[in-house]
Amino acid sequence: MTATLPASSAPNVVDEKEIVITRVFDAPRELVFQMWTEAEHLAQWWGPRVFTNPVCECDARVGGAWYIVMRSPDGKDYPCGGTYLEVTPPERLLFKNDAVDADGKVIIDGLTEVRFAEHGAGQTLLTLTTRAAALNEQMALAIAGMHAGWSQSLDKLAEMFTSH
Amino acid sequence: MNVDRLTATFAALADPTRRAILARLASGDASVTELAQPFEMSMPAISKHLKVLERAGLIVRGRQAQWRPCRLEAEPLEAASDWLEQYSRFWTESFDRLDDYLKAVKKKETKHDRNPARK
Numbered sequence: 001m002t003a004t005l006p007a008s009s010a011p012n013v014v015d016e017k018e019i020v021i022t023r024v025f026d027a028p029r030e031l032v033f034q035m036w037t038e039a040e041h042l043a044q045w046w047g048p049r050v051f052t053n054p055v056c057e058c059d060a061r062v063g064g065a066w067y068i069v070m071r072s073p074d075g076k077d078y079p080c081g082g083t084y085l086e087v088t089p090p091e092r093l094l095f096k097n098d099a100v101d102a103d104g105k106v107i108i109d110g111l112t113e114v115r116f117a118e119h120g121a122g123q124t125l126l127t128l129t130t131r132a133a134a135l136n137e138q139m140a141l142a143i144a145g146m147h148a149g150w151s152q153s154l155d156k157l158a159e160m161f162t163s164h
Numbered sequence: 165m166n167v168d169r170l171t172a173t174f175a176a177l178a179d180p181t182r183r184a185i186l187a188r189l190a191s192g193d194a195s196v197t198e199l200a201q202p203f204e205m206s207m208p209a210i211s212k213h214l215k216v217l218e219r220a221g222l223i224v225r226g227r228q229a230q231w232r233p234c235r236l237e238a239e240p241l242e243a244a245s246d247w248l249e250q251y252s253r254f255w256t257e258s259f260d261r262l263d264d265y266l267k268a269v270k271k272k273e274t275k276h277d278r279n280p281a282r283k
Contacts, residue, residue, distance in 0.1 A: 019252050023259045027266045035262060035269075045261035048254060108251075126259075132251055 018131045029116040029124040033090035036060075036114065046070070047078075055079075060087050066095065082110070090116055097130070108132055173240045176220035181205070182213050186222060189236035193226075199234060 025032050035041045043056035047070040054077075055069035067081035082096030092115050099108035112130040119125035176182055185199055200210040214234060217223045221240045226233045 019255070021252065021255050021259070023263075025263060025266055027270060031269070032262075032266065035266065041265070041269075045265045046258055047261075048257040049261060128255060130251075130255070 018129065021128045021130075023126050023128075024119055025124045025126060026122070027124060028122050029118055030090045032124045032126065033093075033116050036093060037087070037089070042066075042068070051078075057081075060084055060093075062087055092116070172220040173222065176216050176222055179213070179216075182217055185210075185213060185217065185234075186236060186241075189223060189234055193233040193235045195231045195233055197231075 035045065037058065037060035039056045039058040042058050043053040046053055046056070046068055050073055051070045053068050054071055055067065057068075058064075058066040060066070062084055064087075065081060065083050067079070070078040070080065072078065078099065080097060080099045082098050084093070084095045086092060086094035092113070094111075094113045097110040097112050098106045099110070100106055110130055110132040112128065115127040115129075117125040117127070177186075181203060184202070188194060188199060188202070196207065196210060196214065199214070200207055203210065214223065214225070218225060222237055223234050224237055226235070
């Protein structure tokens with residue numbers, strides 16, 4: 001089930017890891033696939049909770065590009081994007097997912113495969129395999145910044161609950 | 165997470181010689197002479213690498229013995245691998261949102277299906 005992704009050929013790799021995450025969604029795979037491949041839907045769920053996606057472009061064809069700008073609650077932008085290497089509705093997606101810094105320099109070089117399998121009555125088993133390589137120490141700063149954004153949003157959420 | 169510390173860790177890890185030194189130390193303490201052996205490098209060059217590793221907190225050097233053995237310090241490496249944990253969290257949080265969003269989309273679709281005027 002788990003695909004082995006090709007190793008990165010990028011130079012100056014500091015650290016490279018692979019993550020596999022599975023999740024069952026209570027929706028047919030055609031619908032789940034659509035959520036991944038249409039910008040209006042993708043923008044609604046991509047990224048950590050309470051982040052927004054003010055920019056979301058998605059041309060889900062082989063060779064097509066996607067580009068998302070995630071915005072943290074404190075207004076910091078985290079752009080990411082890449083190209084599609086394989087698009088097989090409603091079964092499989094293979095795309096590059098790179099995180100870039102403010103100057104457009106790639107700081108995380110990622111390759112992600114998403115498999116959509118039928119799972120019981122109208123459910124979908126999604127298997128995500130992502131291979132990410134951190135290219136330099138700037139990545140640590142970006143990740144740390146993202147972490148700060150999450151913590152802040154969780155604090156806000158906690159505040160909301162206590163004030164009600 | 166201490167960002168400066170993490171940056172120092174990654175800067176230290178960016179060099180293949182320093183990674184090889186750490187790999188050697190993972191199997192036990194070693195003297196500078198022992199560490200220099202596998203590399204065709206001068207003692208001053210090795211010493212420079214050790215200083216970078218020491219500053220990043222990745223190794224500690226013995227004070228008592230004259231040959232000052234080098235020892236691997238695991239904690240900063242563990243902190244550095246934490247970025248991966250953050251990355252995993254990115255996906256799990258996205259999936260939580262996708263789950264909620266799918267519920268909303270399905271609800272909307274059902275509503276449309278039940279409304280014959282829309283067909």
